[in-house]
Amino acid sequence: MSRLLAILxxxxxxxxxxxxxxxxxxxxxxPINALWLVVAATCCYALGYRFYSKFIxxxxxxxxxxxxxxxxxxxxxxxxxxxxxxxxFGHHFAAIAGPGPLVGPVLAAQFGYxxxxxxxxxxxxxxxxxxxxxILLFSVRRDGKSLTEMAKDEIGRxxxxxxxxxxxxxxxxxxxxxxxxxxxxxxxxxxxxFTIAMTMPIALLMGVYLRRIRPGKVVExxxxxxxxxxxxxxxxxxxxQNPGLARVFTFSAPTLAILIMVYGFAAxxxxxxxxxxPRDYLSTFVKLGTIALLAVGIVALHPTLHMPALTRFVDGTxxxxxxxxxxxxxxxxxxxxxxxxxxxxxxxxxxxxxxxxTETRMVGYGAMMCESAVAVMAIIAACVMQPGVYFAxxxxxxxxxxxxxxxxxxxxxxxxxxxxxxxxxxxHAVGExxxxxxxxxxxxxxVGMAHIFSHSLGGETLMAxxxxxxxxxxALFILTILDAGTRVARFMVQDALGxxxxxxxxxxWYPSILxxxxxxxxxxxxxxxxxxxxxxxxxxxxxxLFGISNQLLATVALCVATTIIIKMHRARYAAVTLVPLxxxxxxxxxxxxxKMFDPNPRVGFLAAARALAAGPIxxxxxxxxxxxxxxxxxxxxxxxxxxxxxVLVESGRQWWGILRGTRxxxxxxxxxxxxxxxxxxx
Amino acid sequence: MKRIVxxxxxxxxxxxxxxxxxxxxxxxxxxxxxxxSEAYAAFRREFDEVKVRxxxxx
Numbered sequence: 215m216s217r218l219l220a221i222l223x224x225x226x227x228x229x230x231x232x233x234x235x236x237x238x239x240x241x242x243x244x245p246i247n248a249l250w251l252v253v254a255a256t257c258c259y260a261l262g263y264r265f266y267s268k269f270i271x272x273x274x275x276x277x278x279x280x281x282x283x284x285x286x287x288x289x290x291x292x293x294x295x296x297x298x299x300x301x302x303f304g305h306h307f308a309a310i311a312g313p314g315p316l317v318g319p320v321l322a323a324q325f326g327y328x329x330x331x332x333x334x335x336x337x338x339x340x341x342x343x344x345x346x347x348x349i350l351l352f353s354v355r356r357d358g359k360s361l362t363e364m365a366k367d368e369i370g371r372x373x374x375x376x377x378x379x380x381x382x383x384x385x386x387x388x389x390x391x392x393x394x395x396x397x398x399x400x401x402x403x404x405x406x407x408f409t410i411a412m413t414m415p416i417a418l419l420m421g422v423y424l425r426r427i428r429p430g431k432v433v434e435x436x437x438x439x440x441x442x443x444x445x446x447x448x449x450x451x452x453x454x455q456n457p458g459l460a461r462v463f464t465f466s467a468p469t470l471a472i473l474i475m476v477y478g479f480a481a482x483x484x485x486x487x488x489x490x491x492p493r494d495y496l497s498t499f500v501k502l503g504t505i506a507l508l509a510v511g512i513v514a515l516h517p518t519l520h521m522p523a524l525t526r527f528v529d530g531t532x533x534x535x536x537x538x539x540x541x542x543x544x545x546x547x548x549x550x551x552x553x554x555x556x557x558x559x560x561x562x563x564x565x566x567x568x569x570x571x572t573e574t575r576m577v578g579y580g581a582m583m584c585e586s587a588v589a590v591m592a593i594i595a596a597c598v599m600q601p602g603v604y605f606a607x608x609x610x611x612x613x614x615x616x617x618x619x620x621x622x623x624x625x626x627x628x629x630x631x632x633x634x635x636x637x638x639x640x641x642h643a644v645g646e647x648x649x650x651x652x653x654x655x656x657x658x659x660x661v662g663m664a665h666i667f668s669h670s671l672g673g674e675t676l677m678a679x680x681x682x683x684x685x686x687x688x689a690l691f692i693l694t695i696l697d698a699g700t701r702v703a704r705f706m707v708q709d710a711l712g713x714x715x716x717x718x719x720x721x722x723w724y725p726s727i728l729x730x731x732x733x734x735x736x737x738x739x740x741x742x743x744x745x746x747x748x749x750x751x752x753x754x755x756x757x758x759l760f761g762i763s764n765q766l767l768a769t770v771a772l773c774v775a776t777t778i779i780i781k782m783h784r785a786r787y788a789a790v791t792l793v794p795l796x797x798x799x800x801x802x803x804x805x806x807x808x809k810m811f812d813p814n815p816r817v818g819f820l821a822a823a824r825a826l827a828a829g830p831i832x833x834x835x836x837x838x839x840x841x842x843x844x845x846x847x848x849x850x851x852x853x854x855x856x857x858x859x860x861v862l863v864e865s866g867r868q869w870w871g872i873l874r875g876t877r878x879x880x881x882x883x884x885x886x887x888x889x890x891x892x893x894x895x896x
Numbered sequence: 897m898k899r900i901v902x903x904x905x906x907x908x909x910x911x912x913x914x915x916x917x918x919x920x921x922x923x924x925x926x927x928x929x930x931x932x933s934e935a936y937a938a939f940r941r942e943f944d945e946v947k948v949r950x951x952x953x954x
Contacts, residue, residue: 291922293946297913304910314954388954429936432915486944487937495915502914549954558951701948721945764954 231257262339314549337551338586341794347578390741420492481697545761550589554767595662602632610751645678660684
């Protein structure tokens with residue numbers, strides 16, 4: 215009877231999912247309700263988790279509930295610790311959820327809502343969730359080893375080295391592009407800048423409160439910090455209305471870029487307890503609360519999507535970023551579908567907290583599903599706007615022009631009507647001078663989120679507060695990534711330099727701290743500066759570079775996973791990781807080739823450099839810098855692709871040798887030890 | 897009712913883990929210390945080295 219009920223229940227979910235996905239896919243003409251996306255996503259995730267992840271767990275990984283995990287065997291009360299599965303789930307989700315799943319889908323919405331939605335659903339169920347799940351399990355079976363260590367053990371020294379370099383490269387490019395998103399959101403915005411500036415003294419206050427007044431009461435102080443941030447958002451409107459104060463908090467993009475670099479350097483060198491840790495707590499508090507609130511808002515309001523399913527820009531002429539739907543939609547959306555960076559989290563803290571192997575399915579596969587759901591919410595937020603408004607916010611001045619009337623006319627000529635008066639009214643409603651040329655995705659997401667929130671809570675009168683709440687939420691998120699990422703990269707560089715000269719490896723030696731902090735901030739600051747000075751807004755070149763490097767890291771992770779699966783004598787099921795790997799290779803290599811060699815200067819870095827070089831002579835200093843930057847971006851892309859090719863070749867040699875029987879396939883797992891938790895729990 | 901209470905406890909435990917309160921409590925247990933400004937400073941000295949190396953995604 216229960217089997218019959220299960221068949222009926224899951225059959226209903228499958229039919230409902232098919233109807234919803236079908237509606238999302240084939241609906242044309244009239245606007246569609248966002249609820250269709252929500253239903254399609256919910257059904258896909260439910261089916262993927264119930265059937266696909268179970269298939270992987272049983273047939274390939276053979277999860278063993280009786281095998282003691284490192285959390286049990288190596289428990290030390292610090293890193294290794296047996297933890298409740300829901301607690302690990304929350305911890306893991308908080309670590310993988312960043313601004314990526316919010317920004318990427320907003321940028322990819324230039325193709326319409328359909329490509330992004332389909333990639334987020336299919337990519338998560340068949341690639342991203344699988345990657346996070348298998349890497350987590352393989353790390354658990356190897357005493358919580360990191361991805362780079364596993365790559366070295368299973369593929370060879372080349373794998374380990376490439377993974378290490380890829381992580382550093384991704385961090386630097388990510389930090390540069392993340393900082394650019396903040397700059398574009400805050401330039402000429404006294405309200406937003408004031409709010410974000412206030413988060414710094416608030417974080418310092420939280421640090422002192424935690425250290426001196428109520429030691430260790432983090433949830434309490436985070437709630438207090440959140441109230442203070444809300445007060446700062448409220449106060450921001452008065453700052454923007456006061457000409458004197460507004461002038462103090464109004465900055466150009468280059469000035470903001472310099473301020474953010476100074477902040478990144480200070481945050482990397484200051485004691486963790488004083489600034490980094492409290493900001494991290496505050497950001498996590500706001501992040502978890504806002505994501506939950508947005509989910510409730512979307513379901514309660516179920517807004518209509520005004521963006522068409524497909525726009526004319528699938529041909530590669532989009533103003534937000536140039537390039538055709540294949541491969542660019544698939545590298546623009548990374549974290550919501552598959553992100554190599556997640557493999558680092560899955561082989562970082564999480565495997566050391568898992569109590570039983572069987573829980574890796576819920577934590578690895580399940581948390582990535584939630585991350586993917588966040589990306590679906592971002593698509594909805596971007597697509598509830600009128601398309602003309604979306605393109606006015608996200609198009610750089612180099613494409614649509616500086617003057618509002620000219621920009622509105624250009625965007626209208628694409629078939630997305632918008633007027634300068636519409637944009638002025640919207641800017642006024644959200645408390646900004648202008649919303650034109652705010653590339654980077656964050657302001658568009660903020661407008662969409664404010665639209666959803668203001669319709670469910672507070673009405674139009676609170677639109678400006680919701681907009682600045684959303685900007686604060688994203689900027690806080692990104693600045694936290696900036697200071698934490700700078701420090702992580704600094705430690706990685708220090709670890710490497712320590713092999714050359716021992717004192718450089720000491721994380722408490724100030725000359726080394728200052729030197730390596732300066733090196734890392736200088737590296738991402740260079741990309742930030744490049745973006746700020748780019749007439750096309752920077753996002754056009756930097757976001758694809760970030761997407762390529764992130765997906766190349768996923769390629770390395772899937773190489774490691776496939777190698778281990780083949781070594782486990784499960785080669786006939788290797789398609790589970792091999793198919794996503796093949797897809798990512800096709801996507802990233804095509805994107806890399808096009809970004810380097812496409813003859814269209816808006817797509818190809820080298821073509822852009824050639825077009826600039828063919829300009830008037832004598833060449834200005836700015837033009838020479840742009841030419842150099844384009845060549846540098848091409849070189850960075852080329853180096854990453856060559857390194858990942860080496861990993862692929864090395865992995866392929868391993869697979870071929872193992873399958874032909876000419877190479878031994880030792881599985882480098884920790885020895886089996888029977889768990890005692892089962893007896894303890896009766 | 898029991899289920900609701902248990903879910904609430906799990907939710908609070910997750911928050912305590914995410915916000916490092918649980919790690920601090922374990923540190924106090926291990927070090928045999930009571931919560932104080934000095935104990936928290938000692939905890940941060942030990943914990944921050946690990947925490948800042950933890951990868952957090954984009």
